Structure formats: structure tokens, C-alpha cells
Amino acid sequence: MTLSLDWLPAMAFTYIILFARIGAMIMLLPALGExxxxxxxxxxxxxxxxLVLFPLLSDLMPAMPAALDGMIGILGHELAIGLMIGAIIRLTVMATQLAGAVVAFQTGLSGAMTADPTMSGMQSAVFASFLSFLGVTLIFATDLHHVALAAIYDSYMVFSPTDPLMIEDAMQMAIRTLAAAFTVGVQMAAPFVVFGLVFNLGAxxxxxxxxxxxxxxxxxxxNIIVGLLLFAVLLTMMMGWYLTAFENHLAMWRG
Structure with a gap:
């Protein structure tokens, strides 16, 4: 009796191209890729x-090409899709950075800088670092990372490995996502903008x-004391607004 292993190369190729997209997205997704x-x-x-998604998605993967350049082409295609989707979703966390910067400026604490763990240790305002870290914590606490994992699976229904890259659509989506993140950040910090205008006008x-x-x-x-009290009162509203926007953005990728 002989045991044939002819299926191993095709299975390994399928696993690698699946990992190319999934790994690229996980490395860039908020919370999961910090x-x-x-x-x-x-x-x-x-x-x-x-490995978990392999039995669910293996039927959607293209057959292994006979030539090496064909394999590299499919691998690069999947890697590019994963990087595009992950980078676009990553833009949503800029809302907390913007809101924190506005809050710090309006409360007079813009000079207080600290390392932001969500930005590779780069320096940012204390409020921005706090809101970014709190946003990551709440994503795990509210199980929104499960929605992110489901979005990875559903991305194969929206972006098939056999379809050409939609670079122009991805650029437009990135612009819309950046604009939406800016809008959410301004909405989160809107009470502090009003507070700053009234306070400075009175001063x-x-x-x-x-x-x-x-x-x-x-x-x-x-100004600092009132700003901190206002921040404590409005923190729940601000993060609820952010989590809603983050969930809606992930739902869009789920089709």
C-alpha cells in the first residue's frame, strides 16, 4: 500500500495565501495589531x-499555478488586499488622537506629552494617549474584536482572490474613512471646543x-480644573460615540 502526498503542495499554497491576507490585516487592525x-x-x-479559517475558505481559493510567477502574483494580490483593508480600518483610531489633542489644547495641557502605546511609542498629548489606550481596552471589553475577526472572514466574500485589485476604490475608501474619523474626533471633542470658546471669550x-x-x-x-471635570463627566459619552463609529465601520467591511 502506498500513501500519496500529492495534495500537500496545493494545501500548503492555499494556507500561505490565506495567511498573507489574514496576517496583514491582523498586524494592522486596531486592538489586535497594537x-x-x-x-x-x-x-x-x-x-x-x-488554520481555523482554512476549512471554511479553502474552496474559495484559486488553484495552485504551475509557474512560480503565478504563485507570487496571487501571494502579492492577497498581501496587498490585507494591507489595504487593515490600513483603512486603522485610520479609524485617529478619532481618539484628534479628540485627545483638542481636549488637551482647550484645557491648557497640550504641553503635557507622553508615549502613546498605540502609535509605536511616539509622543502625543496625555489626553490623546489616554483615549487611544481606553479605546483599545473598550474594544476588547465590548467584544468588538470578534466583529473585527468576522470582518476578516467576510472580506473574502467582498474581495475575491481572483478579482483584480481595486486600488482606486481603496483610495476613495481611505479618504472617506479619514474624513469620517476626523468627523468623529471633532464630535467627541465638541463640548470642549464650546468650553474653550466661552472661557477664552470671558477671559x-x-x-x-x-x-x-x-x-x-x-x-x-x-481652566485646567473645569476642563478635567468636564472630561470626567463626558468621557462615557465620548467613548460610546467612538465605539459606535468603530462598529459601524467594521460592519461596512462585512458587507
């Missing part, structure tokens, strides 16, 4: 998740009425 998570852990999770009027008073040094502590 730099604070060790690279080996992310790689192991991507390999395991590819300007007071400075005109009492030129001898150092208005800036007198009102700056009040």
Missing part, C-alpha cells in the same frame, strides 16, 4: 486564526475690563 502586543504573539495568533472680556490683572495666570488653574 504595537504593545509582542510581535511573536500576533504572528502566532495570525497563524492559528488562518478676554475680563482682561479688557481689568488691565492690571494678570488674567492668564489667574484663570489658567480654573
Amino acid at each position: 504595537q504593545m502586543i509582542p510581535m511573536r504573539l500576533r504572528l502566532s495568533f495570525a497563524l492559528a486564526f488562518t 478676554g472680556i475680563l482682561a479688557r475690563l481689568m488691565p492690571q490683572l494678570q488674567v492668564y495666570f489667574v484663570l489658567m488653574p480654573a
Whole structure:
């Protein structure tokens, strides 16, 4: 009795092209692909998740080409799709960065900088780092990472491995996603914009009425205290708005 292993190359090729898209998306998705998570852990999770999806998606994969250039072409196609989708979804986290920067500016704490774990350790305002980290925590706490994993599976229904790359559509989607993230960030920080306008207007009027008073040094502590209290009161609303926008964006990729 002889055991044939002719099916192994085709199975290995299917697994590799599945991993190309899934791994690229997991490395870029919010929460799942954060730099604070060790690279080996992310790689192991991507390999395991590819193994889970293998029996579900293997029938949708193209047959293994006979030539090496055909294999490289399919691999590059899947890798490009994964990078495009992951990068576009990653743009949604810019809402917390924008909202945190606006809050820090309006409360007079824009000079307080700290390392942001969601931006590879780059320096950002304290409020921006806090909101970004809180957003990642709430994504896991509300099980939205399950929606992200489901979006990876559903991406094969929207972007077939045999269809040509839709680069122009991806660019338009990136622009719309960036605009939506900017809108959500401004909406999250809208109360602080109003607070800053009212506070600075009142400070300007007071400075005109009492030129001898150092208005800036007198009102700056009040500006910080009121800003922190307003931030504590509105934090639940701000993060709820962000999570809703993030869920809606993932639902769009699920078709």
C-alpha cells in the first residue's frame, strides 16, 4: 500500500495565501495589531486564526499555478488586499488622537506629552494617549474584536482572490474613512471646543475690563480644573460615540 502526498503542495499554497491576507490585516487592525502586543504573539495568533479559517475558505481559493510567477502574483494580490483593508480600518483610531489633542489644547495641557502605546511609542498629548489606550481596552471589553475577526472572514466574500485589485476604490475608501474619523474626533471633542470658546471669550472680556490683572495666570488653574471635570463627566459619552463609529465601520467591511 502506498500513501500519496500529492495534495500537500496545493494545501500548503492555499494556507500561505490565506495567511498573507489574514496576517496583514491582523498586524494592522486596531486592538489586535497594537504595537504593545509582542510581535511573536500576533504572528502566532495570525497563524492559528488562518488554520481555523482554512476549512471554511479553502474552496474559495484559486488553484495552485504551475509557474512560480503565478504563485507570487496571487501571494502579492492577497498581501496587498490585507494591507489595504487593515490600513483603512486603522485610520479609524485617529478619532481618539484628534479628540485627545483638542481636549488637551482647550484645557491648557497640550504641553503635557507622553508615549502613546498605540502609535509605536511616539509622543502625543496625555489626553490623546489616554483615549487611544481606553479605546483599545473598550474594544476588547465590548467584544468588538470578534466583529473585527468576522470582518476578516467576510472580506473574502467582498474581495475575491481572483478579482483584480481595486486600488482606486481603496483610495476613495481611505479618504472617506479619514474624513469620517476626523468627523468623529471633532464630535467627541465638541463640548470642549464650546468650553474653550466661552472661557477664552470671558477671559478676554475680563482682561479688557481689568488691565492690571494678570488674567492668564489667574484663570489658567480654573481652566485646567473645569476642563478635567468636564472630561470626567463626558468621557462615557465620548467613548460610546467612538465605539459606535468603530462598529459601524467594521460592519461596512462585512458587507
